[in-house]
Amino acid sequence: MRSQIGLAVLMFLGLLGMGLPAGGVLSQTITVVGTPHLSGLDRAPTDEQLAKVVDRLAGFEPTQVCVERMGGERIQAQLLDQKQHGMTFQPETHGRPLATVIVPAGYEMRGKLERGPVAARREARNLLQEWGSLELADRIRAIGLLVAGFEFHSAVLNWSYLDEAEREAAGEVLGALTVDGLNSILESDHEAYSLAVPLARRSGLHELCTADALEDETRGMRTAVEHGGMDVIESAEVQERLEEHRVIMMEAWQPDAGEEALVSLLRYTNSEDYEAMDRELQWETLRRFDNDEGAFQRRLMYWHARTAEISAELYRALAQGSDERVLFIVGAAHRPFTEADLRSQPWLEVKPARELLSDDTQ
Template sequence: MLFSYKPLPFATACTAPFSGRYRLHNQIKPGLGPGLLGRRAAWQGLLAGLVLALSACKANQAGPGAAARLASTEVGRPFDPAAVRPQLALAPTQVLVLGLTHLDTAPANFQVSWLEPVLCRLRAYKPDVILTEAMSGEQVMALDAYAAYHGTAGRYAGPTLSMAKAAQADLKLTASQALVEANSLCQKGGLTPANRRHLASLFVAAAEPFSATVQWMRLAPAERIAADGVSPALVKTLNSFAGLRNEIVSMAARVAADVGLERLYGAGDHLSDVASPSSEAMKAVVAAEPGLTDLFNHNTPEFRAVPEEAMKLAAASEIMSVFKWKNSLRFGRLDADAQCQSMLRSDKAGRTGRQWVAAWEAQNLRMAVAIREATAPIAGGRALLIVGAAHKPYVEAYLRTFADVELVSVPAMLEAKPAGCAE
């Protein structure tokens, strides 16, 4: 006799013991007879029914916790964009993050010429893109447009904003129009002195005065005149900018001009300032946790062991040692712990401390994003960021998560001895 199957009602089938989910009936399948073919067909039908029933049961039992149960059984590592880096078809994009003490805080006797051993090595690195802690013109204008929300943009970039608005009026262009025209002119190549003067005026109108300074530096002194969109007042301003004693001009713009780049890129951020706690709230935190002051000022045994007091850029002989220290892994860990992680460990800092760290992380994330965007057109090339040393460990940590970014060791770069570079 052949066996056929008859499914139980669905609810019963999904809850009954497996062996009882199907009742076997003693009946002959019509037209098959008692032969082998009939028996094979019967068993195939039975198996098909079992498969369908099991599928239905699983679907019925999935419920809201099924996804969580499935996730808990997954094996392997979470997705990591940087994991593909060893498999890149071409060489990765290199990024060198040079951390420093802001040069405008250096002692009065500091001389820009003392930086030459560092500048020489940066020129030997041959960056394709140079970024600084200055804000981009786009962000400056955005802050100004949203002044009711962010506060007066002039507190971050007063001269930049006033220069931009004056140049926009002279050229009858908006900041964005000036930037589009400037980028187009940069792509032209073979720029004449007249082109460079016009390009300088466009960059000023686009709220990119440090890129204008690069153009001004690339002009011979006799060509730095009021013409081609540059007014007499702007000549004075650009001459003043070119002589500023800060890392944006004395290092970034100088190297850009020396290696033949047309502009700088701003990686600085103040959009995230709206996330920061008020100064009154931070003062209350420091008052409640006096030990934070020593940490912020590096007045700890770990920092005193260096000692940092002997590294103030007060002599030419200090330059290399200061830059090596500020870019060391040890400094990065100690400074990040003192400035940020200490507040996360403090009960008294509470949510205010955590809010401050959140804003700091957001600021550094935006800086890393600016670098990634600037390096997109130069895949496999070299980028340089010159930035305050406190930013370096955070920016580098975020850059390590990108697929096509390879960090360059600053200490190794400083230890190198390119031809023509002094010790």
């Protein structure tokens, strides 16, 4: 028996040493799509321009679509320590719509359905597995449970499956706060909804995977401010270079260039040229003109801590099956660092999004 175990161990180690499986094909695949925040563009993309991007990205055939948003478990954990994480939920920093929609609606729906967030998420996922055979009342309940579990992004996705009459019926159960929130976020230009929701629907999905850690963003912002970072930001040298970055991004977005305009913009934000430009004019600028307190060196380390947590969430998504294909939509500045982290894993194939967005893609 001992010799058989030893042989099995040697065979396993031998397979690791071989690297890729026969044929060089990895079963776990991910693509990271870097976007500017579409809700911040000077002119919103048209429905046709959004649809062209969705068409391109759908060619990846994802089994999961992930967005740069915090999931219910992380939100729940941070709400338990308001002293530490209160800034995360302030609308005037980066808490919108956490503070204005997700958390208030979650608390209200917990009371309506008499379910805590953990039980709500568990029951919702059980119902979502049977979505195709559910009566409308159970579909509405599943959406309400997602809201109660702070999985608002998945609630938005499933809300999009309901027609107008079904949404009207849902309002009687869910209430105005939740319904208004679902409608407003579904109609948002933000890429987590304007791109991720239709992509997830193309694949028949009922959950949006979430990958973010705003607690580290909060720590980084607070640290930079506490160590004089605002004086650095407001200096003429830094403002000049940040303005150069802004002008480049404005020139990259040509909304009157037809249906492929947004594809063209994303082709740029997923390119090596963008990666070099963004690093030089944003991150290296802040490091180069940093103060003696190291305000932005500290800020950058927290930003990388956030990136590491994002990667951890993506690895958990990939662990859901043996042949997952995960498509992650994230702010363009994060994309190079997240890709580098993912590429460090020899068992994972990272497919560049620019291949899906290239001129040759049909």
